[in-house]
Structure formats: structure tokens, C-alpha cells
Amino acid sequence: MPEHPSSSVRQAREALAARLRELRLDAGISGRELAARCGWHESKTSRVENARTAPSDADIRAWCAACGTPEHGPDLVAANRQSAGAHVEWRRLQRTGLRRLQESGAALYGQTVLFRVYCSDVVPGFFQTPGYATALLSSIATFRGTPDDVSEAVAARMERNRVIREGNHRLSIVLEESVLRHRVADTETMAAQLGHLLTVMALPSVALGIIPFDAERTVWPMATFTVFDDERVHVDTLDAAHTLTQPSQAELYVRAFGRLAGSAVRGAAARRVIGNALTSLEHR
Missing domain, CATH: 3.30.870 (Endonuclease; Chain A)
Structure with a gap:
């Protein structure tokens, strides 16, 4: 049976959340430290990493900058934008x-x-x-x-x-x-x-x-x-x-x-x- 589009959207969002979490872990910083660098509450970091909150384009760019990997921003922003319509x-x-x-x-x-x-x-x-x-x-x-x-x-x-x-x-x-x-x-x-x-x-x-x-x-x-x-x-x-x-x-x-x-x-x-x-x- 073909996968329901909502399932595909959910999977895309979870994949994006996992990639953001990997960037933070690779940078060796805690969720609290990332939140401080980005200027938001640490609970937001947790919500994003658990795919409970969809990040904005600005959130993704700030996240990548905080992790010292701004070069990942364009791909992740594009992934965020296409998640609802890619499938x-x-x-x-x-x-x-x-x-x-x-x-x-x-x-x-x-x-x-x-x-x-x-x-x-x-x-x-x-x-x-x-x-x-x-x-x-x-x-x-x-x-x-x-x-x-x-x-x-x-x-x-x-x-x-x-x-x-x-x-x-x-x-x-x-x-x-x-x-x-x-x-x-x-x-x-x-x-x-x-x-x-x-x-x-x-x-x-x-x-x-x-x-x-x-x-x-x-x-x-x-x-x-x-x-x-x-x-x-x-x-x-x-x-x-x-x-x-x-x-x-x-x-x-x-x-x-x-x-x-x-x-x-x-x-x-x-x-x-x-x-x-x-x-x-x-x-x-």
C-alpha cells in the first residue's frame, strides 16, 4: 500500500530534526548552550530535535551558525521547505x-x-x-x-x-x-x-x-x-x-x-x- 502523504511529511520532519541534532552533537555543545547561542529558550531546542516544533528558515540558519557549520544551512533550509510537498x-x-x-x-x-x-x-x-x-x-x-x-x-x-x-x-x-x-x-x-x-x-x-x-x-x-x-x-x-x-x-x-x-x-x-x-x- 502506498505511503500516506502525511506519513512522508512526518518522516521528512523527523529526518530534519535528526540532522540538526547530529550537528549539535558533532559540535560538542549541549542543548542549553545551543539555545543560549541562538537566543531562545532551551525547551525550543528539545522540541525541534524531537520534531515537535517545525523550525523556521531563520531557526535553521541560527542553529547551523551556532554549531559552526553555516555551510549546511542552504541544504537544511531547502529540506525544511520541501518536507510538506516533496511527496x-x-x-x-x-x-x-x-x-x-x-x-x-x-x-x-x-x-x-x-x-x-x-x-x-x-x-x-x-x-x-x-x-x-x-x-x-x-x-x-x-x-x-x-x-x-x-x-x-x-x-x-x-x-x-x-x-x-x-x-x-x-x-x-x-x-x-x-x-x-x-x-x-x-x-x-x-x-x-x-x-x-x-x-x-x-x-x-x-x-x-x-x-x-x-x-x-x-x-x-x-x-x-x-x-x-x-x-x-x-x-x-x-x-x-x-x-x-x-x-x-x-x-x-x-x-x-x-x-x-x-x-x-x-x-x-x-x-x-x-x-x-x-x-x-x-x-x-
Whole structure:
């Protein structure tokens, strides 16, 4: 059974409290001494360390400074801010339909300059044709039991995807070869989708790489994720959408993306991989 969001929030807060306590212990100071350095009552230190009181951003910065480790402040502040929204179940996000979910991301997409996207399951939304998006979102709506607004959701996705042709956006995309082979839709729709990939990879804003089945890897296949301007990461799993904003988390995913991109082929070699997937459609 998927973990309830409130449980995830509680665990995130407890993890933050434990990290703060570790900083104090590593600094070799008592709770009373830390309180004195921060200018608050010692009971507050205990409440924070036992996750009974959620610290403010200022509290965290003061705590880190009191422990002589101000460099930990940005990560812990980000962890504190994301604890309530880092894990949101898909059923909550999708309960009002798929159209609003597509529209909700429009502002973030519009303000992002550099997208780093790794896909191990389906063609990324940026590059989906209306037919492919319809087949994919229909299967999601059926599986989730959400309101049937697939046509409106597809239109919203196509509108959102204008970022690949407008403004100063840049997209660095890495796909596993398996993405090209997964039969998300019928043969005609899949062929159109693969043909569309050949078209969009020629856009000046797009850098598309494909990791062939036989590529020598330095990092394993993982869940699909998107990095927005090196500051925010979205990771999709079956039960939830995860938003990561801690600098160390973003750096980890940027580093993973770099390793994955290093295994990818590009240009003519990538077009050959797509062409092989098209050929396989014709022989089935």
C-alpha cells in the first residue's frame, strides 16, 4: 500500500530534526548552550530535535551558525521547505482531472531556461505527438480512475510544449532505447511519434541523446526525472510525484544526468537508433 502523504511529511520532519541534532552533537555543545547561542529558550531546542516544533528558515540558519557549520544551512533550509510537498500522491494531483495537472506546470516550464530530462519509460511530454499523448494519458486516466478529460489534457500539454520552439529555453534530453520500443500506442501512432523525434532533434534548442541497449554504462537505468535550471528536480514513481529542491539533491541528479548523457549517442548515430525502431514497427 502506498505511503500516506502525511506519513512522508512526518518522516521528512523527523529526518530534519535528526540532522540538526547530529550537528549539535558533532559540535560538542549541549542543548542549553545551543539555545543560549541562538537566543531562545532551551525547551525550543528539545522540541525541534524531537520534531515537535517545525523550525523556521531563520531557526535553521541560527542553529547551523551556532554549531559552526553555516555551510549546511542552504541544504537544511531547502529540506525544511520541501518536507510538506516533496511527496504528493498522483491520486491527489489527478483527482480533478489531467488537464489541470498539465496546466499547473506551465509557469515553471515558462521560467526555466535549461531543462535536463532523462526518460526510461515513455517519450518525454516535450516531444509527444497528440496521438501518442492521447494514448498515454488515456491509459493513465483508466489506470488511475480519474475524470475523463484526456482531450483537454492533450491540448494543454501541446500548449505547454511550445517552450521548445519559443523563448530562450534549452533542452538536453536523454532517452533509453527502450523508450522507442515500448508500444504505448498502435503502430501508426508509434511511427508518427518516432518520426516526430527525428524532426524535433534538429531544433536548435534541443540536444537529444539515446542510450542504446548495448551501450557501456557508468550508471544504471533509473526512474524518469527532470532537472529545472539545476535548482529543482521532479522524479516520477508509480505512486507519487517527488519534488526535490535541496542543493545537494539537485547536484546529485545533475551528476547522474551527466553520467547517463555520457553513455548516449547523438546525431547520425541517434537517428540510426530511431530508424531501427521504426523498422521494427514495420516487421511486427
